[in-house]
Amino acid sequence: MELTHVHLVSLVITIILVIGSGMYSARKVKSAEGYSLAGRSSGVTLIAGSIAGTVVGGGATIGTAQLAFTLGFTAWWFTLGSGIAFILMGLFYARPLRRTGLETIPQYLVLNYGKMAGPLAGAISSIGILFSAVASCLPGIMIIAALFGITEWFAAVILMLLVVAYVFFGGMKGAGVSGLMKLIIIWVTLFAAGGVAFVDLQGMTNFEVIFPSLPWFSLFGKGIWAGLGNLFSLIVGILCTQTYIQAIFSASDSRTAAVGAFTAALVVIPVGLPSIAIAMFMHATHPEVLPILVLPTYLLQYQPAWLGGVGIAGILLSLVGSIGGLALGIGTMVSKDFCYDLLHITANKTVLWVNRMTVLLVIFIASIIAIINLNSQVLGWNYMSMTLRGAGILLPLTLAIFFPGRLTSGWAVSSMVLSTVIAIIGTIILNLSIDPLFVGIGVSAVIIMMGLVSEHKNCSQNKSDFS
Template sequence: MELTLGHIIGLTLTILLVIGSGLYSARTVTSAEGYSLGGRSAGTALVAGSIAGTVIGGGATVGTAQMAYSLGLSAWWFTLGSGIGFIIMGLFYARPLRRTGLETIPQYLVANYGKTAGPLVSVISSLGILLSAVASCLPGIQLIAALFHLGPWPAALLLMLLVAAYVFFGGIKSAGVAGMLKMVIIWLTLLAAGGTAWLALREMPAFALQFPDFPWLSLWGHGFWAGLGNLFSLIVGIMCTQTYIQSIFSAADSRTAAAGAFVAALIVIPVGLPSIAIGMFMHATHPAMLPILVLPGYLLQYQPAWLGGIGLAGILLSLIGSIAGLTLGIGTMLSRDICAELFQVKSSQTLLWINRGIILLVMGLACLIAVAHLQSQVLLWNYLSMALRGGGVFLPLTLAIFAPGRLPGSWALASMAISTLAAILAATVFPVPIDPLFIGLAVSAGIILAGLISKRWQAGHGSAGKAHCRS
C-alpha cells in the first residue's frame, strides 16, 4: 500500500481540517460538565454528530468491508442494527433520560437502586465499551502501519496521539463538531467509492456464479439466529452505552435529544452498504488480500489519488472518532461515579483532569489489547462488547425508566452482577453456541422476575399480617 503525493495531500489536509475544527471548539471548555456534556446546549446536529461519530468507527467501515469480503450482505447488520437501535432510543428512551438532568447511566441507576449500583454499573459498562474501543484500534493500527510502513507499536502510539488531539481538550463538544465533519467526508467518499464498486460488480459476467444469492446477497447468510443475535445485541448494547446516552444528556431539551437520535439513525443505516460493495468487489478481484485492508486498499487502487486520500482520512477519522467517543464515555463514568465518590472530589477542574487522565489510560489499554490480537475479526469485538454492556444493565435500566420503584435495589444489583458474570463465562470459559447476550439477559430476567414476585409476596403477607392484627 504505497501513497502518492496526491494521497498524502488529501489525507493530511482532511485530518488537519477535522481535528483542527475540534481543537478550535475546545477553547470554550473549562469545566468538567462542559467537557462531558457541552453545557447541555447541543442542538440536533451536534447530538447526531456525537452519536454517529462514535458508532461509525472500525466496525461500520473497515470491519463491515472485512466481513463482506467473506460473507457479503450479512455484514450490513452492524450499521443496520445500530440505526434501528437509535430509532428505538429516539422513540422511547431519549425523552425520559434527558428530562432527568443527569450525566451518566450509573447516576440514573443509583437514583433507582441505591448507591452501590453506581460503581457496579460503571465497571460493567466500562469493560464492554473498552472492547468496542479495541474494535476500532485494530484496524486503526493496521491501517497506520500499512500506510506509513511502521511496526504495530509505533502505529499504536501515533493512533493514540491522534485520538488525544481529537477529544482530549474539548470532550464531547470536540467530538460532536469533528463528528459532523467526519460524517460528511465519509458519506461523500464512501458513496463515490461504493458506487464505482457496485457498477463494477454489475458488469462482471460471472457475477451470479461468483456470488450466489445465498449466502452472498442474504442478510441471513451467516445464519438466521446469528443475524438475529447480532441485531438484538446492537439494540441492547446501544441502550446501555454511556457515550450515546451522554450525547442525549448533552441535548438542549428532550425533543432535541430524540431528534438527534433519529438523525443519527438516518446517517448510520446506509453507511455500511458502500463498504459491502467494496468488500465483495475486492473478494472477486483480490481473493488473497488481507481482509482488514480491503477498504483502504480499494481507495488506493481504484479511486483518483485526491479522492482516495480524502477517503483514507475519512476511515482514519472514523476510527479515531469512535475511540475518542468511547473512551470519553468511560472517562466520564469512572471520574464521576467512582473517583469523585471515592476521593470526595468537589472541584470541577480536578474532575476535568481526572476524566482526561482516564481517557489516556483507556486508550493505552485498548491499543495494548489490539496489538495482542491483530489478526482477529473487528466485528466480533463489537458484538461481544454489546453483549457485555447489555446483558446485565439493559433490563434493570429499562425497568428503572418505565416502571420505577417496582424492583428492589438488592435484586437489581444481583441481576446486574450475576448476569454480567454469566455473559462473560459464556463468551470465554464455557463457550456455548448461543450469543452470550442471550445468556446474560436470560439470567437477568430470571433474577428480576424472582425479585418482583418476592416483593409482591412480601407486600401481600404484610397486608395480611396487618389485617390479622386489627382483627
Template sequence: MFTLSVGHLLGLFATLAAFVALAVHAARKVGSAEGFSLSGRRAGPTMIAGSIAGTSVAGASTIGTAQMAFSYGITAWWFTLGVGIALILMACFYAKPLRASGLETLPQYLTRHYGRAAGLIASAVSSTGILFSAVASAISGIALIGVLFGLVPWQAGAIIAALVIGTVFFGGLKGAGLAGLLKMAAIGLALAVAGVAAAIALARVPDFSTVFPFDPWFDPFAHGVSQTIADFVALLVGMICTQTYIQAMFSAVDTRTAARGTLVAGLLSIPVGLPCVAIGMAMHAAHPDMAAIYALPVFLVTEVPPVIGGIGLAGILFSVVGSISGLALGIGTMIAGDFGRGLLKIRDGRALLWLNRFAVLAVTALAFAIALANAGSQVLAWNYLSMALRGAGVFLPMALAVFRPGHLNGRRAAVSMALATLAAVCGRFVFHLPLHPLFVGLAVSAVVIGAGLRRARLRQA
C-alpha cells in the same frame, strides 16, 4: 504497503488539518467538567448527531462491513442496519426520560433508582465492556495505519493514540462532536463516489450469477438465521446500554433536541453499509485472493479519484479515532462522575475536569496496550464480548428504571447486574457454551429480577 499519490496525500492531510483545527477550537471553550463531558448541556441536534455517529460509525461499520461483504456479501449490512435501528429506538423511547433526569452518566441514573451499589456495579461493568470495544477499534486502526505507511504496530498505535488524545483530551464531548461531523462528511463523500464506482464494476462482471450465486452473496442470513438474529439483538441491547451514546443525549439542551439528534445519527448510520457491501463484493470479483480486511482502503486508493480517496482514507482513520475518543470519554465521564464525585466526594469542578481528562488518557493507553498484545485477534470477537458485557447485566434493570420505575428493589437490581455479568463471562470463557454470552447473561438477569418482582407482588397481596 500501498503507494499513495500526491492527490491521496493532499486529501488525507488536508482533512487531517481540518480535524486538528476543530479539536483546538473546541478546547478553547472547555473550562469545566460539565463543559468537557456534556458540552455545558447546550448541544444542539447537529452536535449530538455528530457525537453519536462519530462513535457508532467506526471501523466495524466501514472496514469491517466491506471485509465481511468481501467473503459473504449482503449479510454484512446487518451491522450498520442494527446500529441505525438501535439509535432510532433510543431516540423514540429512551431520549426523553434519560435527558429529563438531568444527570451525566447511566450509572448515575441507575443509582437514582436502585442505590449506590447498583450504580457502581453498572459503572465498572459498562467501563469494561466499552474498553473492549475501544480495543477492537484500536486493532483496526493499527492495521490500517500500518499497511498504509509501512509502520510497525507500535508506531501505528502511537499515531492513532495521539490523534485520540488530541481529539478528546482537550475538547471533550464538543471536540468529539465536531470531529464526528467532519468524519461523517468525509466518509459520506468518499463512499458516495466509491459506491457508484463499485456498482459500475459489479455491473461489468462477466457471468455475474456464476461469480455471485444467491447463496451466500445475496442471502441476508448467510451465517445462519439463529446466529444472525443473535448478533443483531446483541447489537441492539449493547448500544442501548452504552454510556457514550447516552452521554450525548444528556448533553442536549432539552429532551426534544436529544431525541432529534439521536434520530439523525441513526438515519445516517443505516445507509453507510450499502456502499461498503458493494465495495467488498467488487474487490472480491477483482482480487479474490486479497486479505478481506483491506478491501475498502485498497478500493479507495485504486478505484476513485486520488483526492477523494485521500479524504475517504482520512474519514476511515477518523472513524477509528472518533470511536476510540467517544468510548474513552464515556469511561472517563463515569470515572469522574461516579467514582470522583460520587464515591470520593470531589466537588471542585477543575479537579473533576482533570480527573476526567486523565481517565481518558489512561483508558486510551490501556486500550492500545491490549490491542498491541492481541494484534492478530479477531476484531468482531472483541465487539461481541463488549456488547455482551454492556448489556447482559444492565439492560433489564435499565429498562425497568426507564419504563417501570419503582417496581424493582435496589438490592435485587444490584445482584442481578453482578450475577448476569459473571454468567456472561463464565459462559463464554469458562464453560464455552454455544449460546451467545449476551443471552446467557440476560437469562440470569431475567430469573433474578423475575423472582424479585414476584416476591414483591406476593408481599403486596
C-alpha cells in the same frame, strides 16, 4: 498500499481540518460539565454528530468490509442494527433520560437502586466499552502501519496521538463537531467509491457464479440465530452505552435528544452498504488482499488520488472518533461515578483532569490489546463488547425508566452481577452454541421476575397484617 504525494497531501489536510475544527470549537471548555456534556446546550446536529461519529468507527467501515469480503450482506447488521437501536432510543429512552438532568447511566441506576448499583454498572460498562475501542484500534494500527511502512507499535503511537488531539482537549463539544465533519467525509467518499464498485459488479459476466445468493445476498449468511444475535446484541449494547446516553444527556431539552437519536439512525444505517459493495468487488478481483485492508486498498487503487486520500483520512478519522468517543464515555463514568459520587472529590478542575487522564489510559490499554490480537475479527470485538455491557444492565435500566420503584436494590444488583458473570463465562470461556447475550439476558430476566414476585408477596403480606 502505496501513497502518492497527492494521496498524502489530501490525507493530511483533511485530518488537520477535521481535528483542528473540533479543537477550535471547544477552546473555551474549562469545566467538567462543559467537557463531558458540552454545557447541556447541544442541538440536534451536535447530538447526531456525537452519536453517529462514535458508532461509525472500525466496525461500521473496516469491520463491515472485512466480513463482507467473505460473506457479503450479513456484514450489514452492524450499521443496520445500530440504526434500529438509535430509533428505539429516540422513541422510548431519550426523553425520560434527558429529563432527569443526570450525567451517567450509573447515576440513574443509583437513583433507583442505591449506591451499590453505581460502581457496579460503571465497571461493567467500562469493560464492555473498552472492547469496542479495541475494535477501532485494530484496523487503525494496521492501516497506519501499512500506509507508512512502519511497525505496529509505532503505528499505535501515531493513532493514540490522533485520538488525544480529537477528544482530549474538547471532550463532547470537540467530538461532536469533529464527528459531524467526519461523517460528511465518510458519506461523500464511501458512497462515491461504493457507487463505482456497484456499477463494476453489475458488469461482471460471471457474477452469479462468484456470488451465489446464499450466503452473499442474505442478512443471515452466518445463520438465522447468528444474525438475530448480532441485531439483539447491538440494540442491547447501544441502549446501555454511556457514550450514546451521554450525548442524550447533553441535549438542550428532551425533544432535541429524541430527534438527535433519530437523525443519527438515518445517518448510520446506509453507511455499511458501500463498504459491502467495495468488499465484494475486491473479493472478485483481488482475493489475495488481507480482508482488514480491503477498504483502504480499494480507495487507493480505484479512486482518483485526491479522493482516495480524503477517503483514507475519513476512515482514519472514523476510527479515531470512535475510540475517542468511547474513551470519553469511560472517562465520564470514572470521574463522576467513582471520583465525584463515591470518593466525594468535588473540585471542578480535579474532576475534569480525572476525566482526561482516564481517556488517555483507555486509549493506551485498547491499543495494547489490539496489538496483541492483530489477526482477530473486528466485528467480533464489537459484538462481544455489546454482550458484556448490555447483558446485566439493560433490564434493570429499562425497569428503572418505565417502572421506577418496582424492584428493590438487592434484586437489581444481584441481576446485574450474575447475568454479567454468565455472559462473560459464555463469551470468553465456554463455546456456547447460543449467543451468550441471550443467556445473560435470560438470567437477568429470571432474577428480576423473582424480585418482582417477592416484592408483590411482601406487599400483599403487609396489607394483610395491617388489616
